[in-house]
Amino acid sequence: MIKEGQVVELLKRCEDITGRRLEQVRGNLSRAESRSAAIWELIVLDASTEIGAVEYEPYADGSPDIRVTLPSGEKIWIEVAFLYPRFWKEERQSFEVLQWLREEAVRRGVDGFKISCTFDGIASLSGYVRKLPLQQDKNGFLKSEAVSSFFSRVLVNKSEKSSFTHPDYTLAVTYSPESNGGGGGGLVQEAPKHYKEHALYRIVKTKARQHDVPGVRFLCIGTDQSNALSDFVAPNGITPAHALSYSFKETSAVSGVITVNIESRMQGIGGLTKGARANIYYNENAKERPSSPDMEVISRLNFNRWKYHYPLTKYDTPSSGLSRKLGGKLTVSTSKKGGALKIPSTVLLEVLAGRTSLEQEYDLSCLHLLSGDYHITSSSIEAGSPEAGEAPCVVFEFELDFDAVFERTKLSK
Known part of the structure; x- marks a missing residue:
């Protein structure tokens, strides 16, 4: 899921979009057992703004979470759900x-x-x-x-x-x-042998009965913890596609299901990163189905606008500190006179407070600018990117300390 520092910005954007304070979402964010589901709802709301004009819970007496007016003028509903491990x-x-x-x-x-x-x-x-x-x-x-x-x-x-x-x-x-x-x-605990025990079948059947609204209606089901959305199943196991095909035979209220599995991926040599993999399944038996042009618009939903981090369990709150804040890399550039050092402001604050050190957070073995032979000539702030999980950075400009007279120092050629 995303970090608290990112959630703060995401919540602000969603409240700007909806034009109101999202009290229930804020309450859910404060509780471990509902935190991931609340964050996922905000992520889907934010992603929906890319395909049309968005309304959040437009009916006071109850409705699916999101209504989107597509460029074609058609309105679709999106009901959001998050899967925790069943066991x-x-x-x-x-x-x-x-x-x-x-x-x-x-x-x-x-x-x-x-x-x-x-x-x-x-x-x-x-x-x-x-x-x-x-x-x-x-x-x-x-x-x-x-x-x-x-x-x-x-x-x-x-x-x-x-x-x-x-x-x-x-x-x-x-x-x-x-x-x-x-x-x-x-052994993997959540490995259903019958479609009625699969999480997707059960959630579609439950959500199909929850609201009776006119128009095209989707469920957007995400997870970064349950293996119910994985296509890798044991022999004779039930895949997501199989579970949904059975559920579609038994309901016409749901037009389709968007599954989003937030999973680890290899990036570069030996690097792991988190990314969302989305699949859209359409219900051939649905009362209301989107047109082909609208299907193409819906396929543009992008759930990778925010950088994902570690899962947030139902029973624990991450300890305070850098694990909950925006971070980033320490970067160095060099010049003939010296160079520049860029450090995330969140890390710098923790270092100044004595709760961590640069040595704990970064490899300083090649950082000659901190050798004592350079002095700071200026500093500036560089904007961060909450979507990428990057904090604003403090940039220090360094020059070789020519004022030192107890030793001879020379400029490198």
Whole structure:
């Protein structure tokens, strides 16, 4: 998802577009369990302005989120939805169980980072559901015979690998003496074997009944956390296209579905970046269908106007600091007399406050301008780009310090 610094600008733009303060959206942004969904709604609203004139929730008694008047004069509705992992509670508990075991390892004199877990699951039509100890079971779990015996074996010989499968829960625990922090893995939980268990089928069926409005109506469903929009499924699994084809057979209220999967992509050599991949599926059985020219306009929806970062879970708020602010690169240019150093203002502020240092944020090994042989001659502010996740930058101009008289300094030729 995008950072808080970007959301501030995006919210301002959307309130300017709609001409009103979006109180409900602001409330949803303040709560972890609804934050990603609220941000996604703003992203879709912002993207919709590129294809027509936008109205937000135009009916006081209830309507889909967005109404767009296309260049043709036709009006279309867009209902926005965000997919969280269906088994997000189990995912969170899996992390908690691993932390319990690592803390117990440290208490017993074992390196916690050498402990990992593999999570299995109980097969069902919706996927593989994990059975794990709950928060109130923590002490009993750690004192159980299976866990106690495991740590006893590890303490006898810390150079030997050891593991066990818990008799009551769907997890296996491993101690690897050569490990330095791997967390393990497990079966994908959200792997439906029947179309009625697929997230897309369920959300289309729910949304189709939610509003009764005239005109072409789309659902725009996005995620950066659920694998329900991925085309990579297990053998005999249900793909997004299959799930939607079944849902379209059972409803004529929805004209089409736009799926947007925010996923990691390779960029350059060894680089990873986040990007949105959109697909549009049209319902052949819909009561109202867009014309071919309008379809072409709708296909121009661009969900990559904002740079994406890490997912925002339903149970956690990112800690304050640079992780929530606009950032950017530290860049250097050189000249015969000296050069210039450009640093994001957010990073500079954190450095001045003593909460971080340039060495922590950047590689300074080649930064000769900070060697002590140069002085600052001027500074300026360069505008940033919230869409790209870049903060305004402070630009410092440097020149070689000719006033130094205790040593001889020479200009490089």
